[in-house]
Amino acid sequence: MDTLLPLFSIIVAIALGAISPGPSFVLVARTAIAGSRRAGLGTALGMGLGGLTFASLALLGLIALLAQVAWLYLGLKIAGGLYLLYLAWRLWRGASEPLTVDTSGATAGAGFGRAVLVGLFTQLSNPKTAVVYAGIFAALLPQEMPLWLALTLPAAIFCVEFGWYALVATAFSAGGPRRAYLGAKGWLDRMAGGVMAALGIRLIVESVRG
Numbered sequence: 001m002d003t004l005l006p007l008f009s010i011i012v013a014i015a016l017g018a019i020s021p022g023p024s025f026v027l028v029a030r031t032a033i034a035g036s037r038r039a040g041l042g043t044a045l046g047m048g049l050g051g052l053t054f055a056s057l058a059l060l061g062l063i064a065l066l067a068q069v070a071w072l073y074l075g076l077k078i079a080g081g082l083y084l085l086y087l088a089w090r091l092w093r094g095a096s097e098p099l100t101v102d103t104s105g106a107t108a109g110a111g112f113g114r115a116v117l118v119g120l121f122t123q124l125s126n127p128k129t130a131v132v133y134a135g136i137f138a139a140l141l142p143q144e145m146p147l148w149l150a151l152t153l154p155a156a157i158f159c160v161e162f163g164w165y166a167l168v169a170t171a172f173s174a175g176g177p178r179r180a181y182l183g184a185k186g187w188l189d190r191m192a193g194g195v196m197a198a199l200g201i202r203l204i205v206e207s208v209r210g
Contacts, residue, residue: 006140006141006142006149007149007152007153007156009140010136010137010140010141010153010156010157011156011157011160013136013140014051014133014136014157014160014161015160015164017129017132018051018160018161018164018165019164022199023084023087023122023125023126023195023196023199023200024047024119024122024123024165025165025168026192026195026196027043027087027118027119027122027196028040028043028044028047028119028165028168028169028172029168029169029172030091030189030192031043031115031118031169032168032169032170032171032172032173032177033172033173033177033178033181034181034185034189035111035115036111036173037169037170037173038111038112038115039111039112039115040115040168040169040170040172040173041112041115041166041169041170042111042112042113042114042115042116042119043115043116043118043119043122043165043169044119044162044164044165044166044168044169045115045116045119045162045166046115046116046117046118046119046120046121046122046123047119047120047122047123047161047162047165048158048159048161048162048163048165049116049119049120049123049158050119050120050122050123050124050161051123051157051158051160051161051162052154052155052157052158052161053120053123053124054123054124054129054130054133054157055133055153055154055157055158056154057130058130058133058134058137059137059150059153059154074207076127077126077127077128077203077204077206077207078203078204078207078208079125080124080125080126080127080128080200080203081125081200081201081202081203081204081207082200082204083121083122083125083200084122084125084196084197084199084200084203085196085197085200085201087122087193087196087200088193088194088195088196088197088200089193089197090193091189091190091192091193091196092189092190092193092194092197094189095185095186095187095189095190095193096186119165123161126203128203128206133157137153
């Protein structure tokens with residue numbers, strides 16, 4: 001049982017971070033409401049793949065190296081902030097445009113793939129999250145990590161990230177949330193864009209302040 005304790009502890013810590021409101025939550029919820037459940041789940045899958053990437057890099061020790069190379073870490077944080085500002089601009093610009101949803105299924109595959117990529121890039125846009133992963137691993141992993149734990153941990157984190165955001169996508173793609181969104185699309189999109197912009201600016205400001 002003691003050998004399972006590090007795995008459970010890390011899963012709980014990552015889950016608490018995942019459910020905290022942030023750009024990932026805003027993006028998945030908005031995609032599910034404005035697009036479709038399929039698009040929302042695609043974005044959730046991208047979030048899970050981003051978590052898998054961070055976990056794998058942390059286990060390989062690359063995140064620790066990144067934390068020591070200050071200029072590279074600073075550059076990545078600024079780039080992540082700029083990406084969030086770009087998403088905010090896209091939301092704000094499209095706030096006044098009527099919503100069009102493809103119900104024919106002709107572009108379903110392309111829409112799903114694009115949603116996965118947007119989710120992945122959004123998850124990877126904040127290298128601060130990667131350092132948090134590395135910190136959690138350093139604090140909770142045993143000094144001599146068994147092979148089964150090294151192989152299981154990235155998959156478990158993928159399940160946590162994807163599972164949470166899949167729940168968000170499913171909940172927000174229901175009829176009630178969608179009708180509410182259609183009735184107030186303009187200001188809801190601008191509010192989501194404002195939140196995304198604030199998070200991007202915060203990331204950039206934190207980077208400059210060091």
